[in-house]
Amino acid sequence: MRYIFILFLCMSVKSQAQLKDFMISVNGDTLNRIDHSDKKQGPWVIHVDELRGEPGFEEEGYFFDDKREGTWRKYNLLGDLIALENYKWGEKDGKQQYFTKMGDLIREESWRATNPENPYDTLQVPDPEVPNKWETKIIKVEVASVAHGAWKYYDPNTGFITKEENYFFGQLDKPSSGTITAGAEKKAAEKPKAVLDWEKKNTGKKKVRVRDGSTGY
Numbered sequence: 001m002r003y004i005f006i007l008f009l010c011m012s013v014k015s016q017a018q019l020k021d022f023m024i025s026v027n028g029d030t031l032n033r034i035d036h037s038d039k040k041q042g043p044w045v046i047h048v049d050e051l052r053g054e055p056g057f058e059e060e061g062y063f064f065d066d067k068r069e070g071t072w073r074k075y076n077l078l079g080d081l082i083a084l085e086n087y088k089w090g091e092k093d094g095k096q097q098y099f100t101k102m103g104d105l106i107r108e109e110s111w112r113a114t115n116p117e118n119p120y121d122t123l124q125v126p127d128p129e130v131p132n133k134w135e136t137k138i139i140k141v142e143v144a145s146v147a148h149g150a151w152k153y154y155d156p157n158t159g160f161i162t163k164e165e166n167y168f169f170g171q172l173d174k175p176s177s178g179t180i181t182a183g184a185e186k187k188a189a190e191k192p193k194a195v196l197d198w199e200k201k202n203t204g205k206k207k208v209r210v211r212d213g214s215t216g217y
Contacts, residue, residue, distance in 0.1 A: 039066040050077070057082070066090075076101055088113040104156035110149025110167070112199035137168070146170035 021034040025045075033042045040063035050056040061072030067090025074083035080101040086094040093113035098106055114121065120140050127133040145169035155162050166173040 033063075040061075041065070060085070089115055089144070093145065100156050102156070105154050105159070106156050107154065108150070108152045109147065110151060111145050112148035112169070113145045116144065116145075143170070 018035065019030075019033050019041075020036050021032070022030050023032045025031050025159070029043065031042075032044050033040065035041050042062060044063055046059040048056050049129045052097050056077045058075045058077065059072055059114060061068060061071070068087035069090070070087065072085045072087060073081060074085065078084050078101065081103065082099050082101065084097045085092060091113035092111040094111065096109040096111060098108075100106055110160065120138055122136060122138050125137050127135055146169050148169055149167060151165040151167065152161050153163040154160065175183065
């Protein structure tokens with residue numbers, strides 16, 4: 001056991017020697033690593049204080065060659081999870097989720113990142129003249145990340161979708177008028193009577209947290 005500990009310690013010292021700067025967490029983890037090329041690498045924790053009325057926050061995730069990669073978690077300064085964001089090549093990619101401080105989902109976004117070394121993308125698009133026929137198109141993406149896919153907005157009290165939008169490489173495919181969509185209206189009409197009675201009773205009151213049996217985020 002002593003030999004294993006010494007070996008681990010030597011490996012840790014060697015790894016840290018390859019870094020220009022870093023910090024040690026309370027758990028002994030090496031965080032906020034900067035290599036000798038001044039690039040951020042590995043696990044990072046970022047703290048931002050409240051400033052000019054803007055709330056502060058903390059973020060944790062990974063950097064690869066100075067670019068965000070994978071899932072990043074964002075918390076308010078009380079420690080409540082308020083966002084889950086996914087990155088690729090340093091840009092938003094895939095599903096992004098945003099929450100109230102009570103943990104209720106309020107918005108989902110879909111993004112698509114572009115490889116900076118190959119700013120072209122291959123797409124399947126419908127033929128405007130022939131039904132059910134699709135064509136392969138190669139396009140050049142002018143920006144690093146664009147809204148692409150479904151965006152959903154939720155009522156945090158009930159979990160129902162209040163609005164949906166669909167983007168195609170930054171262009172709003174089905175513009176919303178700002179009102180509840182037909183699909184959302186249908187869902188609202190399908191709410192159980194108990195939910196409608198609860199909403200009517202608690203309208204205008206301070207938020208009441210509803211236990212719905214869910215356990216995750």
